[in-house]
Amino acid sequence: MFTRETVTGIRATFVFWLLTALIYPAFMLIIGQTIFPYQANGSLIKNDQDQVIGSTLIGQNFTSDRYFTSRPSAVNYAEGDDYKKTGVSGASNLAPSNPDLIKRIQETTATLKQKGIQPTADLVYSSGSGLDPHISIESAQAQIERVAQARGISPQQVTELIQKNTDQKFLSLFGEPGVNVLKLNIALDQLPR
Known part of the structure:
Protein backbone atom coordinates (compact mmCIF):
# COMPACT_ATOMS: atom_id res chain seq x y z
CA MET A 1 0.00 0.00 0.00
CA GLN A 39 7.41 42.66 -26.30
CA ALA A 40 8.83 39.20 -25.48
CA ASN A 41 12.36 40.43 -26.12
CA GLY A 42 12.12 43.46 -23.82
CA SER A 43 10.61 46.15 -26.07
CA LEU A 44 14.11 47.24 -27.04
CA ILE A 45 14.72 50.36 -29.09
CA LYS A 46 17.59 50.26 -31.59
CA ASN A 47 19.36 53.05 -33.43
CA ASP A 48 20.16 53.22 -37.15
CA GLN A 49 23.28 51.06 -36.59
CA ASP A 50 21.06 48.32 -35.05
CA GLN A 51 22.52 48.92 -31.57
CA VAL A 52 20.22 48.70 -28.55
CA ILE A 53 19.87 52.13 -26.92
CA GLY A 54 17.21 51.32 -24.36
CA SER A 55 13.88 49.77 -23.57
CA THR A 56 10.48 51.41 -23.60
CA LEU A 57 9.83 49.57 -20.31
CA ILE A 58 12.72 50.81 -18.17
CA GLY A 59 13.41 54.41 -17.24
CA GLN A 60 16.77 56.05 -17.82
CA ASN A 61 18.44 59.11 -16.36
CA PHE A 62 18.83 62.25 -18.49
CA THR A 63 20.80 65.20 -17.13
CA SER A 64 21.29 67.51 -20.11
CA ASP A 65 18.93 70.45 -20.57
CA ARG A 66 18.47 69.21 -24.16
CA TYR A 67 16.49 66.22 -22.82
CA PHE A 68 13.44 65.71 -20.69
CA THR A 69 14.18 64.66 -17.12
CA SER A 70 12.73 61.31 -16.10
CA ARG A 71 11.63 59.94 -12.75
CA PRO A 72 14.36 59.43 -10.17
CA SER A 73 15.50 55.91 -9.39
CA ALA A 74 16.95 54.45 -6.20
CA VAL A 75 19.83 53.05 -8.27
CA ASN A 76 22.35 55.24 -10.08
CA TYR A 77 21.97 54.89 -13.82
CA ALA A 78 25.00 54.78 -16.09
CA GLU A 79 26.61 58.18 -16.31
CA GLY A 80 25.90 60.28 -19.36
CA ASP A 81 23.56 62.80 -20.87
CA ASP A 82 21.89 60.72 -23.50
CA TYR A 83 19.88 57.58 -24.08
CA LYS A 84 22.81 55.77 -25.68
CA LYS A 85 24.20 54.88 -22.25
CA THR A 86 21.90 52.52 -20.41
CA GLY A 87 22.07 51.33 -16.84
CA VAL A 88 20.36 49.29 -14.21
CA SER A 89 17.33 50.38 -12.27
CA GLY A 90 15.61 49.51 -9.01
CA ALA A 91 13.73 50.68 -5.96
CA SER A 92 14.68 51.45 -2.38
CA ASN A 93 13.07 50.35 0.82
CA LEU A 94 13.41 53.69 2.60
CA ALA A 95 10.57 54.72 4.89
CA PRO A 96 9.06 58.20 4.40
CA SER A 97 10.70 59.29 7.65
CA ASN A 98 14.18 58.06 6.62
CA PRO A 99 16.69 60.96 6.61
CA ASP A 100 18.39 59.61 3.45
CA LEU A 101 15.10 59.71 1.54
CA ILE A 102 14.25 63.18 2.83
CA LYS A 103 17.71 64.42 1.83
CA ARG A 104 17.38 62.92 -1.68
CA ILE A 105 13.96 64.52 -2.15
CA GLN A 106 15.26 67.91 -1.02
CA GLU A 107 18.25 67.65 -3.36
CA THR A 108 16.06 66.59 -6.29
CA THR A 109 13.61 69.44 -5.64
CA ALA A 110 16.46 71.98 -5.45
CA THR A 111 18.01 70.67 -8.69
CA LEU A 112 14.67 70.89 -10.51
CA LYS A 113 14.07 74.46 -9.30
CA GLN A 114 17.62 75.41 -10.32
CA LYS A 115 16.86 74.15 -13.84
CA GLY A 116 13.62 76.17 -13.88
CA ILE A 117 11.35 73.14 -13.61
CA GLN A 118 8.36 73.24 -11.30
CA PRO A 119 8.77 70.07 -9.18
CA THR A 120 5.94 67.57 -9.62
CA ALA A 121 5.40 64.36 -7.68
CA ASP A 122 6.74 62.06 -10.38
CA LEU A 123 9.85 64.19 -10.93
CA VAL A 124 10.62 64.09 -7.20
CA TYR A 125 9.53 60.61 -6.10
CA SER A 126 10.56 57.34 -7.70
CA SER A 127 7.91 54.83 -8.68
CA GLY A 128 7.27 51.76 -6.54
CA SER A 129 9.47 49.61 -8.78
CA GLY A 130 11.98 52.32 -9.62
CA LEU A 131 11.64 51.23 -13.24
CA ASP A 132 8.87 53.48 -14.57
CA PRO A 133 9.84 55.00 -17.94
CA HIS A 134 6.91 57.44 -17.93
CA ILE A 135 6.26 60.85 -16.49
CA SER A 136 2.92 62.57 -16.28
CA ILE A 137 1.80 64.99 -18.97
CA GLU A 138 2.02 67.73 -16.34
CA SER A 139 5.69 66.87 -15.65
CA ALA A 140 6.49 66.92 -19.37
CA GLN A 141 4.75 70.28 -19.82
CA ALA A 142 6.77 71.71 -16.92
CA GLN A 143 9.95 71.07 -18.96
CA ILE A 144 8.86 72.41 -22.38
CA GLU A 145 10.46 75.86 -22.08
CA ARG A 146 13.80 74.51 -20.83
CA VAL A 147 14.11 71.87 -23.58
CA ALA A 148 12.93 74.23 -26.33
CA GLN A 149 15.40 76.90 -25.27
CA ALA A 150 18.31 74.42 -24.98
CA ARG A 151 17.60 73.07 -28.47
CA GLY A 152 16.72 76.39 -30.10
CA ILE A 153 13.29 75.18 -31.25
CA SER A 154 9.80 76.46 -30.63
CA PRO A 155 7.82 75.31 -27.58
CA GLN A 156 5.05 74.31 -30.01
CA GLN A 157 7.33 71.71 -31.64
CA VAL A 158 8.12 70.25 -28.22
CA THR A 159 4.43 70.21 -27.27
CA GLU A 160 3.60 68.28 -30.44
CA LEU A 161 6.29 65.72 -29.65
CA ILE A 162 4.86 65.28 -26.15
CA GLN A 163 1.44 64.59 -27.63
CA LYS A 164 2.88 62.05 -30.09
CA ASN A 165 4.77 60.22 -27.33
CA THR A 166 1.97 60.06 -24.78
CA ASP A 167 0.75 56.56 -24.00
CA GLN A 168 -2.96 56.47 -23.24
CA LYS A 169 -4.73 54.44 -20.54
CA PHE A 170 -4.37 50.68 -20.99
CA LEU A 171 -7.53 49.41 -22.71
CA SER A 172 -8.87 52.96 -22.17
CA LEU A 173 -9.59 51.96 -18.57
CA PHE A 174 -6.48 51.31 -16.49
CA GLY A 175 -3.86 53.74 -15.28
CA GLU A 176 -3.28 57.29 -16.44
CA PRO A 177 -1.83 58.71 -19.65
CA GLY A 178 1.93 59.08 -19.44
CA VAL A 179 4.81 60.32 -21.56
CA ASN A 180 7.55 57.79 -22.33
CA VAL A 181 10.69 59.84 -21.67
CA LEU A 182 13.07 57.70 -23.74
CA LYS A 183 10.83 57.76 -26.82
CA LEU A 184 10.29 61.51 -26.40
CA ASN A 185 14.03 62.21 -26.14
CA ILE A 186 14.75 60.06 -29.19
CA ALA A 187 12.06 62.00 -31.10
CA LEU A 188 13.79 65.25 -30.07
CA ASP A 189 17.09 63.99 -31.50
CA GLN A 190 15.35 63.08 -34.76
CA LEU A 191 14.08 66.62 -35.37
CA PRO A 192 15.70 68.25 -38.41
CA ARG A 193 18.43 70.65 -37.42
Missing part, protein backbone atom coordinates in the same frame (compact mmCIF):
# COMPACT_ATOMS: atom_id res chain seq x y z
CA PHE A 2 2.72 2.46 1.01
CA THR A 3 4.80 1.59 -2.04
CA ARG A 4 1.87 2.10 -4.41
CA GLU A 5 1.09 5.55 -2.92
CA THR A 6 4.75 6.53 -3.13
CA VAL A 7 4.94 5.52 -6.79
CA THR A 8 1.70 7.42 -7.49
CA GLY A 9 3.13 10.50 -5.75
CA ILE A 10 6.36 10.30 -7.74
CA ARG A 11 4.43 9.92 -11.01
CA ALA A 12 2.18 12.89 -10.19
CA THR A 13 5.22 15.00 -9.29
CA PHE A 14 6.93 14.06 -12.55
CA VAL A 15 3.79 14.82 -14.63
CA PHE A 16 3.29 18.22 -12.96
CA TRP A 17 6.99 19.01 -13.28
CA LEU A 18 6.84 18.12 -16.97
CA LEU A 19 3.78 20.34 -17.46
CA THR A 20 4.91 23.33 -15.42
CA ALA A 21 8.67 23.28 -15.96
CA LEU A 22 8.90 22.24 -19.60
CA ILE A 23 5.69 22.19 -21.62
CA TYR A 24 4.06 25.41 -20.36
CA PRO A 25 7.27 27.54 -20.55
CA ALA A 26 8.06 26.17 -24.03
CA PHE A 27 4.51 26.97 -25.17
CA MET A 28 4.76 30.52 -23.77
CA LEU A 29 8.17 30.99 -25.41
CA ILE A 30 6.83 29.90 -28.80
CA ILE A 31 3.74 32.13 -28.49
CA GLY A 32 5.83 35.09 -27.35
CA GLN A 33 8.43 34.77 -30.09
CA THR A 34 5.90 34.23 -32.89
CA ILE A 35 3.05 36.57 -31.96
CA PHE A 36 4.71 39.20 -29.70
CA PRO A 37 8.46 39.16 -30.49
CA TYR A 38 9.02 42.88 -29.75
Whole structure:
Protein backbone atom coordinates (compact mmCIF):
# COMPACT_ATOMS: atom_id res chain seq x y z
CA MET A 1 0.00 0.00 0.00
CA PHE A 2 2.72 2.46 1.01
CA THR A 3 4.80 1.59 -2.04
CA ARG A 4 1.87 2.10 -4.41
CA GLU A 5 1.09 5.55 -2.92
CA THR A 6 4.75 6.53 -3.13
CA VAL A 7 4.94 5.52 -6.79
CA THR A 8 1.70 7.42 -7.49
CA GLY A 9 3.13 10.50 -5.75
CA ILE A 10 6.36 10.30 -7.74
CA ARG A 11 4.43 9.92 -11.01
CA ALA A 12 2.18 12.89 -10.19
CA THR A 13 5.22 15.00 -9.29
CA PHE A 14 6.93 14.06 -12.55
CA VAL A 15 3.79 14.82 -14.63
CA PHE A 16 3.29 18.22 -12.96
CA TRP A 17 6.99 19.01 -13.28
CA LEU A 18 6.84 18.12 -16.97
CA LEU A 19 3.78 20.34 -17.46
CA THR A 20 4.91 23.33 -15.42
CA ALA A 21 8.67 23.28 -15.96
CA LEU A 22 8.90 22.24 -19.60
CA ILE A 23 5.69 22.19 -21.62
CA TYR A 24 4.06 25.41 -20.36
CA PRO A 25 7.27 27.54 -20.55
CA ALA A 26 8.06 26.17 -24.03
CA PHE A 27 4.51 26.97 -25.17
CA MET A 28 4.76 30.52 -23.77
CA LEU A 29 8.17 30.99 -25.41
CA ILE A 30 6.83 29.90 -28.80
CA ILE A 31 3.74 32.13 -28.49
CA GLY A 32 5.83 35.09 -27.35
CA GLN A 33 8.43 34.77 -30.09
CA THR A 34 5.90 34.23 -32.89
CA ILE A 35 3.05 36.57 -31.96
CA PHE A 36 4.71 39.20 -29.70
CA PRO A 37 8.46 39.16 -30.49
CA TYR A 38 9.02 42.88 -29.75
CA GLN A 39 7.41 42.66 -26.30
CA ALA A 40 8.83 39.20 -25.48
CA ASN A 41 12.36 40.43 -26.12
CA GLY A 42 12.12 43.46 -23.82
CA SER A 43 10.61 46.15 -26.07
CA LEU A 44 14.11 47.24 -27.04
CA ILE A 45 14.72 50.36 -29.09
CA LYS A 46 17.59 50.26 -31.59
CA ASN A 47 19.36 53.05 -33.43
CA ASP A 48 20.16 53.22 -37.15
CA GLN A 49 23.28 51.06 -36.59
CA ASP A 50 21.06 48.32 -35.05
CA GLN A 51 22.52 48.92 -31.57
CA VAL A 52 20.22 48.70 -28.55
CA ILE A 53 19.87 52.13 -26.92
CA GLY A 54 17.21 51.32 -24.36
CA SER A 55 13.88 49.77 -23.57
CA THR A 56 10.48 51.41 -23.60
CA LEU A 57 9.83 49.57 -20.31
CA ILE A 58 12.72 50.81 -18.17
CA GLY A 59 13.41 54.41 -17.24
CA GLN A 60 16.77 56.05 -17.82
CA ASN A 61 18.44 59.11 -16.36
CA PHE A 62 18.83 62.25 -18.49
CA THR A 63 20.80 65.20 -17.13
CA SER A 64 21.29 67.51 -20.11
CA ASP A 65 18.93 70.45 -20.57
CA ARG A 66 18.47 69.21 -24.16
CA TYR A 67 16.49 66.22 -22.82
CA PHE A 68 13.44 65.71 -20.69
CA THR A 69 14.18 64.66 -17.12
CA SER A 70 12.73 61.31 -16.10
CA ARG A 71 11.63 59.94 -12.75
CA PRO A 72 14.36 59.43 -10.17
CA SER A 73 15.50 55.91 -9.39
CA ALA A 74 16.95 54.45 -6.20
CA VAL A 75 19.83 53.05 -8.27
CA ASN A 76 22.35 55.24 -10.08
CA TYR A 77 21.97 54.89 -13.82
CA ALA A 78 25.00 54.78 -16.09
CA GLU A 79 26.61 58.18 -16.31
CA GLY A 80 25.90 60.28 -19.36
CA ASP A 81 23.56 62.80 -20.87
CA ASP A 82 21.89 60.72 -23.50
CA TYR A 83 19.88 57.58 -24.08
CA LYS A 84 22.81 55.77 -25.68
CA LYS A 85 24.20 54.88 -22.25
CA THR A 86 21.90 52.52 -20.41
CA GLY A 87 22.07 51.33 -16.84
CA VAL A 88 20.36 49.29 -14.21
CA SER A 89 17.33 50.38 -12.27
CA GLY A 90 15.61 49.51 -9.01
CA ALA A 91 13.73 50.68 -5.96
CA SER A 92 14.68 51.45 -2.38
CA ASN A 93 13.07 50.35 0.82
CA LEU A 94 13.41 53.69 2.60
CA ALA A 95 10.57 54.72 4.89
CA PRO A 96 9.06 58.20 4.40
CA SER A 97 10.70 59.29 7.65
CA ASN A 98 14.18 58.06 6.62
CA PRO A 99 16.69 60.96 6.61
CA ASP A 100 18.39 59.61 3.45
CA LEU A 101 15.10 59.71 1.54
CA ILE A 102 14.25 63.18 2.83
CA LYS A 103 17.71 64.42 1.83
CA ARG A 104 17.38 62.92 -1.68
CA ILE A 105 13.96 64.52 -2.15
CA GLN A 106 15.26 67.91 -1.02
CA GLU A 107 18.25 67.65 -3.36
CA THR A 108 16.06 66.59 -6.29
CA THR A 109 13.61 69.44 -5.64
CA ALA A 110 16.46 71.98 -5.45
CA THR A 111 18.01 70.67 -8.69
CA LEU A 112 14.67 70.89 -10.51
CA LYS A 113 14.07 74.46 -9.30
CA GLN A 114 17.62 75.41 -10.32
CA LYS A 115 16.86 74.15 -13.84
CA GLY A 116 13.62 76.17 -13.88
CA ILE A 117 11.35 73.14 -13.61
CA GLN A 118 8.36 73.24 -11.30
CA PRO A 119 8.77 70.07 -9.18
CA THR A 120 5.94 67.57 -9.62
CA ALA A 121 5.40 64.36 -7.68
CA ASP A 122 6.74 62.06 -10.38
CA LEU A 123 9.85 64.19 -10.93
CA VAL A 124 10.62 64.09 -7.20
CA TYR A 125 9.53 60.61 -6.10
CA SER A 126 10.56 57.34 -7.70
CA SER A 127 7.91 54.83 -8.68
CA GLY A 128 7.27 51.76 -6.54
CA SER A 129 9.47 49.61 -8.78
CA GLY A 130 11.98 52.32 -9.62
CA LEU A 131 11.64 51.23 -13.24
CA ASP A 132 8.87 53.48 -14.57
CA PRO A 133 9.84 55.00 -17.94
CA HIS A 134 6.91 57.44 -17.93
CA ILE A 135 6.26 60.85 -16.49
CA SER A 136 2.92 62.57 -16.28
CA ILE A 137 1.80 64.99 -18.97
CA GLU A 138 2.02 67.73 -16.34
CA SER A 139 5.69 66.87 -15.65
CA ALA A 140 6.49 66.92 -19.37
CA GLN A 141 4.75 70.28 -19.82
CA ALA A 142 6.77 71.71 -16.92
CA GLN A 143 9.95 71.07 -18.96
CA ILE A 144 8.86 72.41 -22.38
CA GLU A 145 10.46 75.86 -22.08
CA ARG A 146 13.80 74.51 -20.83
CA VAL A 147 14.11 71.87 -23.58
CA ALA A 148 12.93 74.23 -26.33
CA GLN A 149 15.40 76.90 -25.27
CA ALA A 150 18.31 74.42 -24.98
CA ARG A 151 17.60 73.07 -28.47
CA GLY A 152 16.72 76.39 -30.10
CA ILE A 153 13.29 75.18 -31.25
CA SER A 154 9.80 76.46 -30.63
CA PRO A 155 7.82 75.31 -27.58
CA GLN A 156 5.05 74.31 -30.01
CA GLN A 157 7.33 71.71 -31.64
CA VAL A 158 8.12 70.25 -28.22
CA THR A 159 4.43 70.21 -27.27
CA GLU A 160 3.60 68.28 -30.44
CA LEU A 161 6.29 65.72 -29.65
CA ILE A 162 4.86 65.28 -26.15
CA GLN A 163 1.44 64.59 -27.63
CA LYS A 164 2.88 62.05 -30.09
CA ASN A 165 4.77 60.22 -27.33
CA THR A 166 1.97 60.06 -24.78
CA ASP A 167 0.75 56.56 -24.00
CA GLN A 168 -2.96 56.47 -23.24
CA LYS A 169 -4.73 54.44 -20.54
CA PHE A 170 -4.37 50.68 -20.99
CA LEU A 171 -7.53 49.41 -22.71
CA SER A 172 -8.87 52.96 -22.17
CA LEU A 173 -9.59 51.96 -18.57
CA PHE A 174 -6.48 51.31 -16.49
CA GLY A 175 -3.86 53.74 -15.28
CA GLU A 176 -3.28 57.29 -16.44
CA PRO A 177 -1.83 58.71 -19.65
CA GLY A 178 1.93 59.08 -19.44
CA VAL A 179 4.81 60.32 -21.56
CA ASN A 180 7.55 57.79 -22.33
CA VAL A 181 10.69 59.84 -21.67
CA LEU A 182 13.07 57.70 -23.74
CA LYS A 183 10.83 57.76 -26.82
CA LEU A 184 10.29 61.51 -26.40
CA ASN A 185 14.03 62.21 -26.14
CA ILE A 186 14.75 60.06 -29.19
CA ALA A 187 12.06 62.00 -31.10
CA LEU A 188 13.79 65.25 -30.07
CA ASP A 189 17.09 63.99 -31.50
CA GLN A 190 15.35 63.08 -34.76
CA LEU A 191 14.08 66.62 -35.37
CA PRO A 192 15.70 68.25 -38.41
CA ARG A 193 18.43 70.65 -37.42
